[in-house]
Amino acid sequence: MSKGNRDRKAAQARRIVEQQKAADKRRKVTIWTTVAVFAVLIVAGGIGWGVLANQDKKTEASQVTTPSVAVDEGTAFAVGSGPVTVDLYEDFMCPICNEFEQQTGSTIDKMVTDKRITVRYHPVAILDEASNGTKYSTRSAGAAAAAAQDGKFTEYHKVLYANQPEEGSDGLTDAKLIELGKSVGLGTTFEAAVNDKTYDNWATKVTETFASRGYNGTPTIVVNGKQVEGPNNTLPTTAVFEQAVQAAEG
Amino acid sequence: MDLKQQQPTRLTAAWPWISTLARLGLAAVFLISGGLKVTDLAASGRAVNAYDLMSWETAKVVGAVQPFLEIALGLLLLIGIATRLSAAIAAVVLVIFIGGIVSAWARGLQIDCGCFSKGGELTGGRTAQYGLDIARDVGFLVLAGILLWKPRTRFSLDGLLLGER
Structure with a gap:
């Protein structure tokens, strides 16, 4: 095998390893960013749910003073x-x-x-x-x-x-x-x-x-x-x- | 110089910039529409209820959760994380919105779509402009489409994580 040929082979191998490393990195980034996106959305949804539950407490029977003169389920x-x-x-x-x-x-x-x-x-x-x-x-x-x-x-x-x-x-x-x-x-x-x-x-x-x-x-x-x-x-x-x-x- | 060969490369160089504009534009859309609704979740629930597509209890939950999801999605797009996925979610959301408006239109409901407002029923002779609302949402869908197709953008967390400049 000539020296030039061997160099080419080595360079090719290095390139393949680098490409694999890059692909690996890309895959890792994709997985983790995907996880992050869903985590953020779930947390955001949970916050909305929590805020609503908190607001709903205001209209629980114990928190509402209904005027005794009100009719139609006490709403009018x-x-x-x-x-x-x-x-x-x-x-x-x-x-x-x-x-x-x-x-x-x-x-x-x-x-x-x-x-x-x-x-x-x-x-x-x-x-x-x-x-x-x-x-x-x-x-x-x-x-x-x-x-x-x-x-x-x-x-x-x-x-x-x-x-x-x-x-x-x-x-x-x-x-x-x-x-x-x-x-x-x-x-x-x-x-x-x-x-x-x-x-x-x-x-x-x-x-x-x-x-x-x-x-x-x-x-x-x-x-x-x-x-x-x-x-x-x-x-x-x-x-x-x-x-x-x-x-x-x- | 051969112009025919130069043009595609110029376009290739321009795509990340076009996509960046699409990403930031879409981020603004979701941040604004979520931000306008988040201050009055009860009103947001009533806007969802106006579509008459679900029970009041369900509409209330959807109305409360939706603004937070919109803001979260807007932030994800703003920082540019998992851009293709974020754009896909944005596209799904927009398709659902368009579906809701089409259905309200088809049933002859006279409501404010609640896209950039608290929504509700229209009063005082204002008529619904469903065509315009849909056209606008389709425009936003195009932005999401650009990102789905060319998710590489400038100033994004994706780029940072992958070591792109």
């Missing part, structure tokens, strides 16, 4: 005594809810007075993110529960809409919520309940019930179990709402 306040049930799911931060109140509120009041309908108001909190972290939706729903407990739900409901803060603002302060309560004749129990956030977890619970019933947006208007909407999921006009009530009356 009934106004009126008519045969047709109207369920109104609304968020006090929601401008369209206010629009519905301005547009159809007086019609609803009249139907209540005429003993045609029973309105069940469900104050839900789906717009907590729209008040710069002050959770106005939850706070206002909790305050409404405190007002209901002291027999002034309808009055407080109206005054909350009349003073509705702009979506995306800080919302009304607790002090302002209390001031509005006093303006409709609510007293110190109401004030204490707002300051102690007595009914805030209850508001979360109401929101859960709302979602579990398959509703997503506010206002959701349900007449005798049937959702009432305008064309293309828009807000129903007063006429559409009246027709729905008439249909339910049979």
